[in-house]
Amino acid sequence: MHQHEPNDWKKYIIVLFITATIFISGLWVSSYLSNKKIDQLKNIESKISLDLMSSETQFSLLQEQSCRDVSNTILSSELNSLADKISYSESNIGADDTDVVSLKKYYSLLEIKDYLLMKKISERCGEKSIFILYFYKNDNCSDCTKQGYVLTSLREKYPDLRVYSFDYNLDLSAIKTMTSIYKVSDNLPAIVINGKVYSGFKSLEDIEKTFPELESIKIKDEKSSNSKTNVTSNTKNPQ
Amino acid sequence: MESVYTYIFYVFSFISVYVQIFFLMTFLEKRKHIVHNPEYLDLAFYPTVTIAVPCYNEEGTIEKTVKSLMALDYPKDKIKLFLIDDGSRDNTWDIIKEFDDGSNIFAFKKENGGKHTALNFALDRSTSEFFGCLDSDSLVHPQALKRILKYFEIDPRTMAVAPSIIVYNPKNILQYAQNIEYDMSIYTKKMLGFMGGIHVTPGPFSIFRKKVFDDLGQYHKAHNTEDQEIALRMQEHGYKIDHCPDAYVYTNTPESVPKLYRQRLRWIYGFIKNLIDYRRLLFRKEYGTVALFTLPSGLVSIVGVIFLFVNITGNIIKFIYNKTIEIQTIGFSNILKFNYKFDWFFLNTKAVLFLSIILYILVIVSVMIGRKMAEGKSRLSFSVFYFIIIYSVIAPFWMLRAIYNAIISKESSWTFERRVTK
Numbered sequence: 001m002h003q004h005e006p007n008d009w010k011k012y013i014i015v016l017f018i019t020a021t022i023f024i025s026g027l028w029v030s031s032y033l034s035n036k037k038i039d040q041l042k043n044i045e046s047k048i049s050l051d052l053m054s055s056e057t058q059f060s061l062l063q064e065q066s067c068r069d070v071s072n073t074i075l076s077s078e079l080n081s082l083a084d085k086i087s088y089s090e091s092n093i094g095a096d097d098t099d100v101v102s103l104k105k106y107y108s109l110l111e112i113k114d115y116l117l118m119k120k121i122s123e124r125c126g127e128k129s130i131f132i133l134y135f136y137k138n139d140n141c142s143d144c145t146k147q148g149y150v151l152t153s154l155r156e157k158y159p160d161l162r163v164y165s166f167d168y169n170l171d172l173s174a175i176k177t178m179t180s181i182y183k184v185s186d187n188l189p190a191i192v193i194n195g196k197v198y199s200g201f202k203s204l205e206d207i208e209k210t211f212p213e214l215e216s217i218k219i220k221d222e223k224s225s226n227s228k229t230n231v232t233s234n235t236k237n238p239q
Numbered sequence: 240m241e242s243v244y245t246y247i248f249y250v251f252s253f254i255s256v257y258v259q260i261f262f263l264m265t266f267l268e269k270r271k272h273i274v275h276n277p278e279y280l281d282l283a284f285y286p287t288v289t290i291a292v293p294c295y296n297e298e299g300t301i302e303k304t305v306k307s308l309m310a311l312d313y314p315k316d317k318i319k320l321f322l323i324d325d326g327s328r329d330n331t332w333d334i335i336k337e338f339d340d341g342s343n344i345f346a347f348k349k350e351n352g353g354k355h356t357a358l359n360f361a362l363d364r365s366t367s368e369f370f371g372c373l374d375s376d377s378l379v380h381p382q383a384l385k386r387i388l389k390y391f392e393i394d395p396r397t398m399a400v401a402p403s404i405i406v407y408n409p410k411n412i413l414q415y416a417q418n419i420e421y422d423m424s425i426y427t428k429k430m431l432g433f434m435g436g437i438h439v440t441p442g443p444f445s446i447f448r449k450k451v452f453d454d455l456g457q458y459h460k461a462h463n464t465e466d467q468e469i470a471l472r473m474q475e476h477g478y479k480i481d482h483c484p485d486a487y488v489y490t491n492t493p494e495s496v497p498k499l500y501r502q503r504l505r506w507i508y509g510f511i512k513n514l515i516d517y518r519r520l521l522f523r524k525e526y527g528t529v530a531l532f533t534l535p536s537g538l539v540s541i542v543g544v545i546f547l548f549v550n551i552t553g554n555i556i557k558f559i560y561n562k563t564i565e566i567q568t569i570g571f572s573n574i575l576k577f578n579y580k581f582d583w584f585f586l587n588t589k590a591v592l593f594l595s596i597i598l599y600i601l602v603i604v605s606v607m608i609g610r611k612m613a614e615g616k617s618r619l620s621f622s623v624f625y626f627i628i629i630y631s632v633i634a635p636f637w638m639l640r641a642i643y644n645a646i647i648s649k650e651s652s653w654t655f656e657r658r659v660t661k
Contacts, residue, residue: 004477004527005435012531015264019257022597023249030590037584085584092589145561146568153569204569 037089038099044082045106051078052113059121079114080155082107083165095138105172111164112174118162130158130213133192134165135184143201147189150204158214244550245591251543252594258536259601265430266608273429273612276485280385283392285314287367288384288446291321293357294375298330300491305338307378312385320344321361326351354442355458355465362457371446373488378407379444380487387446387486398478399440399447399470400486401428403613407489412625413499417492419606419626425484426609432482436528438537440470440480443488451478461516464509471517474529484612500637507641510537515645541638548635599627 086107089100115131122129134151136144151163166175168188178184182192187199193211208214290308294301301322308320320343322335332348339346349360358372369388373379379402387400403425406418431437440447445466452458455476461468473480493499514521514537520530603623611617 004474004525007524007527007531008434011261011264015257015261018260018264019253022256022260023253023594026593026597027590029593030588033588037588040584088585092587142564146564149565149568 034093037085037093038103041082041085041089041103044078044085045103045110048078048082048110049106052110052117056113056117059117079107079111090138101170104167104170108166108170108172108175111166112178115162115164128213128216130161130194130211132161132163133178133182134163135168135179135188135190135192136165137168137188139169141188144189147191147201150202150207151191154204154207161214247546248550248591249594251539251546252591252598254536254539255543255598256594256601258532258539259598259605261532262427262430262605263601265433266426269430269433272433273484274389276382276386276389278382279312280382280389282385282388285317286369286388286391287317287319288313288369288371288388289319289321289361289365289367289449290444291323291358291361291365291370291372292375293323293325293354293361293372294327294331294335295325295351295354296327296329296331297375298327298334301331301334301375303378304373304375305335305344307381308373309344310381311379311383312381315343318343318384319365319367321364322346323357323360324348325354325357353460353463355460358465359457362452365449368449369446370449370452371444372442373444374442374490377404377443377488377490380489383444383483383486383488384446387444387483390481390483391446391448394479394481396479397481398451398473399445399480401432401437401440401480401482402444402486402488403428403482403484404441404443404488404490405613406492409492411494413496413629414492414494415620415622416625416629417499419610419622420630421492422609422613423602423606424609425613426605428482429484429612431528431533432480434528434532435479436474436533437480437482438470438474438529438533439467440473442466443490444486462509462512463505464513467509467513468516471513471520471529474526475517475520477527487613496633500633503634503637504641504644507541507638508644511541511641511645514538541642544631545635545638545642547631551631602627 086100086104089097089103093100095101115133118129119131121127132151132154134147136147138144148165151165155161155163166178168175168179168184168186168190182195182197184190184192184197185199189201190197190199191202191207192198193207198210202210292301292304292308297304305320305322311318320338322338322344324332324335324347326349332346335346336348338344345364347360347364349357361372362370369391371384383402387402390400391397404421406414406421409415409418428437447469451469451473455469455472455478458465459468470480493502514534517534520526521534523530603619606623606626607617607619610619
């Protein structure tokens with residue numbers, strides 16, 4: 001019987017140590033960048049919050065004045081891009097991550113505030129605006145995915161349409177209040193359009209058929225598209 | 240579910256990084272010991288050597304194989320070539336009998352019985368001190384034999400030496416990809432040689448002391464991978480196996496995916512079956528590196544490749560499914576619209592990604608070291624990408640099939656790969 005070379009235990013351990021170091025570095029870099037992203041989201045949220053407060057204040061100041069100056073805010077597009085980032089973070093950082101959950105809650109609150117403000121503006125100024133509140137859940141809801149596609153495409157077709165989406169299962173009292181006001185059941189997806197609840201999937205055609213008013217904002221969009229740049233610059237520089 | 244996948248991925252990538260670092264550290268530690276033989280080398284003593292060439296339906300390549308053996312730089316009276324026709328159904332016999340000269344080269348014809356029977360047939364008739372085999376689809380470098388025998392001269396405990404196998408005349412993408420794989424295995428094999436952990440003495444031109452067979456017995460059928468089994472048997476008995484990086488053997492590699500698939504099915508199937516037969520070695524420290532490192536990492540790599548494949552395929556299916564739903568719901572209008580704005584925010588920063596990058600870098604480093612050792616240049620070519628892409632797409636299929644076959648014990652034969660092409 002020949003003998004094997006003695007096992008080099010020291011080497012096995014050193015290699016283990018090096019591998020662990022590399023591994024931990026990989027995990028660290030990942031968590032570092034995730035934190036950077038969370039920070040970015042926090043910044044965006046605080047900026048939107050500031051803008052929103054400024055709009056509210058502006059609205060109060062202009063009570064008796066003309067509606068034109070505040071009728072179009074740019075918040076919508078910022079909120080939409082924030083929504084994309086939060087939903088990406090849910091898959092990339094983790095839907096259960098406490099930072100992501102709290103960012104999402106804050107985002108939902110901003111949406112509600114924006115919704116309330118816009119509703120007030122449109123009431124006072126007598127504009128025919130359409131608001132869609134969209135309630136979905138993340139797990140076991142293939143219709144919610146489809147509804148999401150429909151609403152995205154609807155929003156692209158009617159840029160002035162305001163769609164606010166809410167995670168039905170998010171533990172946030174404001175969302176619970178909304179669902180109880182509009183009597184949204186857990187038969188999801190559900191959309192609330194101008195105060196009426198529609199449960200279950202609604203296709204693009206269904207929505208357009210139910211709300212012929214959509215056509216009017218489409219036409220309005222086309223009309224205002226020329227003057228849109230002015231409006232945007234107005235709201236950006238309220239001074 | 241996502242997190243379960245992630246944790247499994249962590250485990251596999253940890254082990255894979257460990258294996259690569261282990262090789263790298265061995266390389267840094269031993270790189271000075273990698274012998275670079277001069278172009279022409281003299282041995283202190285020229286022992287007698289028998290080279291067996293088992294052939295089955297090899298009329299196309301056998302002539303070149305024999306001629307390369309005849310061109311070996313070695314005293315003619317010390318070397319014997321046994322050409323064994325294992326019941327070919329083509330003209331192999333007519334070709335090899337022409338070489339029979341009654342003194343150095345002998346041609347034999349026997350009933351078909353598989354490669355191991357042809358080798359044992361030669362062993363029975365060999366009286367040399369050294370025994371080797373050359374697959375009839377391979378060619379040897381003229382200096383290969385002397386370079387290998389030098390290892391036996393330097394260390395009397397060395398009982399077998401494996402050569403460096405190089406892809407002969409690669410022509411298509413598939414063969415270039417195999418070229419990279421073979422170059423990389425020159426590196427890993429040499430490192431395993433340093434650690435005493437070689438688990439295959441490849442069919443093309445591994446040379447043994449005849450004593451190995453006298454002590455441990457002849458070749459076994461070993462699920463048509465007799466070159467793995469004999470190495471494991473030697474490892475079990477503590478017989479040292481080394482690797483000679485500059486003993487070049489040029490081998491014809493499968494030129495089509497089905498042929499490569501059949502070859503690898505046999506290799507992986509053989510690996511799994513031999514591993515089961517030699518499971519008593521696993522994790523037993525008295526059997527050294529082969530038991531603690533080579534066999535476990537081989538097993539992990541099979542499972543890991545399959546896991547990765549299932550994972551990636553799952554993601555692709557999920558993506559296609561989602562796109563289909565999207566198209567069904569809102570038509571093609573949005574798919575064609577491409578309004579992508581670059582934002583670093585949407586770059587993937589998952590740990591899985593960084594670990595994969597680290598792993599790919601380590602693989603590329605080992606390819607570079609392998610190429611340096613095999614061809615003297617470490618320059619990377621596009622072949623590396625062919626290698627990574629082709630192997631990650633098709634390797635899982637032969638691995639899955641090999642596992643399936645191992646479970647139902649369905650063998651893929653050596654001759655199956657060498658069907659008559661007439």
